[in-house]
Amino acid sequence: MSFTAGETILNYIQGEWTASSTGELDPSINPAQPTQVVGWVQRSSLQDLDAAVTSAKAAQRAWRKLSAPARGEYLYKVADLLEQRLDDIAETMTREMGKTFPEAKGETARGAAILRYYAGEGMRKVGDVIPSTDSEALMFTTRVPLGVVGVITPWNFPVAIPIWKMAPALIYGNAVVLKPAGEAAVTAAKVIACFHDAKIPAGVVSMVTGQGSVIGQGIIDHPGINGITFTGSNTVGKTIAKGAIARGAKYQLEMGGKNPVIVADDADLEQAVEATISGGLRSTGQKCTATSRVVVQSGIYDAFKQRLLERVQMLKVGDGMEAGTWMGPCASENQLQTVLSYISRGLEEGASLLHGGGKPAGLENGFYVEPTLFDNVRPHMTIAKEEIFGPVLALMKVDTLEEALALANDSEFGLSASIFTKNIGSMLAFVNEMEAGLVRINAESAGVELQAPFGGMKQSSSHSREQGQAAIEFFTSIKTVFIKS
Numbered sequence: 001m002s003f004t005a006g007e008t009i010l011n012y013i014q015g016e017w018t019a020s021s022t023g024e025l026d027p028s029i030n031p032a033q034p035t036q037v038v039g040w041v042q043r044s045s046l047q048d049l050d051a052a053v054t055s056a057k058a059a060q061r062a063w064r065k066l067s068a069p070a071r072g073e074y075l076y077k078v079a080d081l082l083e084q085r086l087d088d089i090a091e092t093m094t095r096e097m098g099k100t101f102p103e104a105k106g107e108t109a110r111g112a113a114i115l116r117y118y119a120g121e122g123m124r125k126v127g128d129v130i131p132s133t134d135s136e137a138l139m140f141t142t143r144v145p146l147g148v149v150g151v152i153t154p155w156n157f158p159v160a161i162p163i164w165k166m167a168p169a170l171i172y173g174n175a176v177v178l179k180p181a182g183e184a185a186v187t188a189a190k191v192i193a194c195f196h197d198a199k200i201p202a203g204v205v206s207m208v209t210g211q212g213s214v215i216g217q218g219i220i221d222h223p224g225i226n227g228i229t230f231t232g233s234n235t236v237g238k239t240i241a242k243g244a245i246a247r248g249a250k251y252q253l254e255m256g257g258k259n260p261v262i263v264a265d266d267a268d269l270e271q272a273v274e275a276t277i278s279g280g281l282r283s284t285g286q287k288c289t290a291t292s293r294v295v296v297q298s299g300i301y302d303a304f305k306q307r308l309l310e311r312v313q314m315l316k317v318g319d320g321m322e323a324g325t326w327m328g329p330c331a332s333e334n335q336l337q338t339v340l341s342y343i344s345r346g347l348e349e350g351a352s353l354l355h356g357g358g359k360p361a362g363l364e365n366g367f368y369v370e371p372t373l374f375d376n377v378r379p380h381m382t383i384a385k386e387e388i389f390g391p392v393l394a395l396m397k398v399d400t401l402e403e404a405l406a407l408a409n410d411s412e413f414g415l416s417a418s419i420f421t422k423n424i425g426s427m428l429a430f431v432n433e434m435e436a437g438l439v440r441i442n443a444e445s446a447g448v449e450l451q452a453p454f455g456g457m458k459q460s461s462s463h464s465r466e467q468g469q470a471a472i473e474f475f476t477s478i479k480t481v482f483i484k485s
């Protein structure tokens, strides 16, 4: 199925595209050209959600009885379809949330790779044989699915994040109900269309669009939903944790970051500059793993700052569909205003603006902001503490590596971090002492690999891990079996 521009995105329930009972719609608009409506997203009701959960519950009984390799065959088909539609899905993503077309194509290809990885997981072991104290007994572990899993996702990775949650949920025998972010719901619907066209049994996958306060909250409260996997802001994550605990549902949260890069005196200057730019400003800084704090040792500070400035001045901002654009707009007006207000706070609190800070000339209509560099940033400043989720880098000077590590760890978040150094001792100190779930050496802070566990420490996560083989821990329960004749 294909959607035309400006079409209403229907819910996907019991294998059918379904209109909401409310008839209320919100536009999903192109942040590069805000007068352009990419699609109309339904403000669904709790009745719509209930229909999806009821259908998911019924479908899950048969789905879990299929062998895992048979479930994997569906995921392989979805991956093939996603790949066949790669350009169309990527273009929709760029038009809907602004990331550049090459990045959107890369993300869609990543979605197909994730599906294939989890299709393969359907062929791998799920338990262990454990010696019993009874020599005539056989004791082993197996795993069972949770049942129905509610999937609540943000707008910044509209293909990869829903897929890295849905694919493991499905391979281990769960049914899923997806609530995508409204800003990326057209792209999400195109992903769901691949499941539909792969003929996944009706009810195994559902999608209900709508407001976080209604459909998101509805997922938190629904007694038919056994597990909730969420990626998004800390504020919403905490609401989910409270609600899930209150009714005994399993939950998993991946949230914000304030990710540091440390540039040591002995760093390869060019490598550190390029990685800081890529890690901090690609996708307009809207990655949970984006570099935000740049902690630089005094011996290299001036040279690093000068080179960074020269390179940032060369970045081309524009519509992500135009060839040559390096950075697109913020995903929404809301996001743009948030970024601009953090820039104002930085100035008010005494940081020095090195570059950017406003809307780029000639791009007044879209939700654009210039790539922005702040110098003389102090640890107490808001731009050194809070997640901005925009293309803003805060430079902070330190004398020693110990100081750098202390500053890097001075955050309530702990998602990703990187260091640039040639010294093995500095690398090991960073690996051992950095409080982050993803630490990278001589590489940018962003860059998640689908076969490796991903998640944060401190307030970045509920301390579980997504992706790779770690995903099995959330999407299943262990059952210990003891058999005796």
Ligand SMILES: NC(=O)c1ccc[n+]([C@@H]2O[C@H](COP(=O)([O-])OP(=O)(O)OC[C@H]3O[C@@H](n4cnc5c(N)ncnc54)[C@H](O)[C@@H]3O)[C@@H](O)[C@H]2O)c1
Residues within 6 Å of the ligand: 152, 153, 154, 155, 156, 157, 179, 180, 181, 182, 210, 211, 212, 213, 215, 216, 217, 220, 231, 232, 233, 234, 236, 237, 239, 240, 254, 255, 256, 257, 287, 288, 387, 389, 415, 456, 460
């Ligand atoms: N750690 C990670 O893996 C990761 C990845 C991507 C984004 N993020 C984080 O996501 C945030 C940006 O995304 P966002 O603005 O879409 O986040 P958000 O928390 O506003 O929204 C995320 C999802 O939650 C829904 N939601 C909103 N209110 C809700 C409520 N009361 N109950 C239930 N659901 C509700 C939204 O509709 C959306 O689908 C940033 O903080 C970023 O760091 C984290």
Ligand SMILES: O=CCCC(=O)C(=O)O
Residues within 6 Å of the ligand: 156, 157, 160, 286, 287, 288, 289, 445, 446, 447, 448, 449
């Ligand atoms: O926004 C969170 C995901 C980040 C990611 O996928 C990456 O850094 O590759």
